[in-house]
Amino acid sequence: MDIVMDAQALNAFLARDFPQVADACSIQAVLPDRLVARWRVDDRHLRPGGTVGGPSIFALADVAIYCAILSRIGPVALAVTTNASVDFMRKPAAGRDLLAECRILKLGRSLAVAEALVFSDGMADPVARCSMTYSIPPKTPQNSAL
C-alpha cells in the first residue's frame, strides 16, 4: 500500500492535533516496510534509577503505530487503539532517547494490526515489544482531520 503521509506530514499532524505528544515524540522516517519514531527522554519520564518507565514506552509505541497506520490511510483522527500487548524485556539505558521501529501486519477495512520494537538509542537489544490493534472508522468528512 502506498505511503500517503511522510514523516514531515505526520509531524505536522501531531503538532496540530496532539501537541502534548508532539512535545516528546517525532517521526524520524517512513520507509516502505516500517516507520521509525523517536521519544525524547526528559526528567518527566524518568523512574527511580534514571530509566524510562513503562507508560512512556507504551505512549511511544502507541504514537508510532498510530502514525504507521496514518502513513497508509491518511489523517483519520478517530482511529482508536482497541487492544495492546506489551512485553517489557530490558531496562532502558539511562539518558538515552527511545526509538520505536514499527511494522504493519494487517491493514483491513475496519481493523489494523501492527507491532513495534522499542530500543534505547544506540543499543542492539530491544527494550520492549508491543503489538496493537486499531479500529478504523469509515472515512467521512466528519472524522477526517484534514
Add this chain to the structure above:
Amino acid sequence: MDIVMDAQALNAFLARDFPQVADACSIQAVLPDRLVARWRVDDRHLRPGGTVGGPSIFALADVAIYCAILSRIGPVALAVTTNASVDFMRKPAAGRDLLAECRILKLGRSLAVAEALVFSDGMADPVARCSMTYSIPPKTPQNSAL
C-alpha cells in the same frame, strides 16, 4: 495474604519515590480482595474530543497494579512490569476522573499477576481491562525502599 501497606502508606510511598505519578494518581482504598486508585484527569491527559488517551489509562493501571502488589509484599521499589495486555473498550467520559479496580490473581515468589478494570468515575461500564505481570526481585536491603 495480609495487607502490609494501606492507602495512606502507599500514597506516601508514591509521593516520595514517584512524584510525577503521585501528582495524578492516588490510592483510594486497599480492601481484602481489591485496590481502588483514582487518576485526576487534567488537560495534559486529554486527547482531541476531550477524552483521556490510552497512555493515561495504561499509566493508571500500571500504578494501581504496582500498588496492589506492594500492599501485600511491602515497598519493593524494583518490582518491574514484564508484560501488559490492555483492551480499550469504551471512550472515557469527558471531564471525569478515572478509577481503577485492581485484583491480584497470583502472588508468587518471583512473578505476580493482577488485573484491573478502569472506569470513568460514576459510570457502570468499564473503559478498559488490563492484566499485567510483575517480576519481583528477591527482597534484599539493596532493593527495599524502606
Add this chain to the structure above:
Amino acid sequence: MDIVMDAQALNAFLARDFPQVADACSIQAVLPDRLVARWRVDDRHLRPGGTVGGPSIFALADVAIYCAILSRIGPVALAVTTNASVDFMRKPAAGRDLLAECRILKLGRSLAVAEALVFSDGMADPVARCSMTYSIPPKTPQNSAL
C-alpha cells in the same frame, strides 16, 4: 442483555457445528453475569507430568467465551476471535477436569470483549486468566447458523 441461548441450546449447537470440540467441552450453566464451561480432561490433553497443556486451556477459554457471546446474540457461526491474551499462572491439578468461568465485558455491534478464569475442578486458585476479542459479523441469513 437477555439470554437467548441457554446451556442446552449451546451444547446442541456445539455438537452439530463443532463436533471435535463438543467431544471435550460442555457448557454447564449460563447465568445472568457469567457462563461456566467444563473441559473433560483425557489422555490426549496431557503433558509430561500428567497435567493439561496450554493449548487445551486456550481451547477451553476460546469455546467458553464464544458460547458466552452466542448466549446473548444467538448462533452466529462466523464470529471469529481476533485477539487473545492468556496468563498461565499455576499448573493444573493432574486428573481433574478444567472449569472456565466467563464474563462479557463489552458486547458492541462489531466487537465483543470477554474474559475467563480457568480452574482445576475443585480448586480455589485459578490456573489461567484469559481475555479475548471477538469480531461479530453483521447478522444475515448467510451467516446465521439456524
Add this chain to the structure above:
Amino acid sequence: MDIVMDAQALNAFLARDFPQVADACSIQAVLPDRLVARWRVDDRHLRPGGTVGGPSIFALADVAIYCAILSRIGPVALAVTTNASVDFMRKPAAGRDLLAECRILKLGRSLAVAEALVFSDGMADPVARCSMTYSIPPKTPQNSAL
C-alpha cells in the same frame, strides 16, 4: 547464542516427550535468527468452512516458540509458558499446512520472550502473530530431559 539442538534433535525430543504434538508438528529448520515449524493440517483441526481453528494456531505457535528456546538452552522439559498474546488476522487457507516463523527476543536466566508469525503454506500474508513468555527453571539433573 549458539544453537545446541538442531531440527533433528528437536523432532526426536518432541516424538519422545510430546507424542500427541509430534503427530501434527515438525520442526523444519533452525536458523541463526529463527526457527521454522510446520503444522500438518488434518480433519481434527478444521472448523466450519474448512479452515484451521484458533486453538491449532495457538498450539503451533506454542510448540515453535518452545523449540526455539530449547534450540538455545537444550532440552529443559519443565520450561512453561507464562503468558501468550495472539492476534488472529486472516482466515487460514483451506487445505494447506500452517508454517510458523519464530524469533527469540530475549533469553534471560529465568524468562524468555519470543514471537512467531504463522502463515498458510505458500501465502505471503500472516494468518496470526503471537508472542509468548516462557519461564525457565534453573537447570538441574531433575528437570533436564536428557
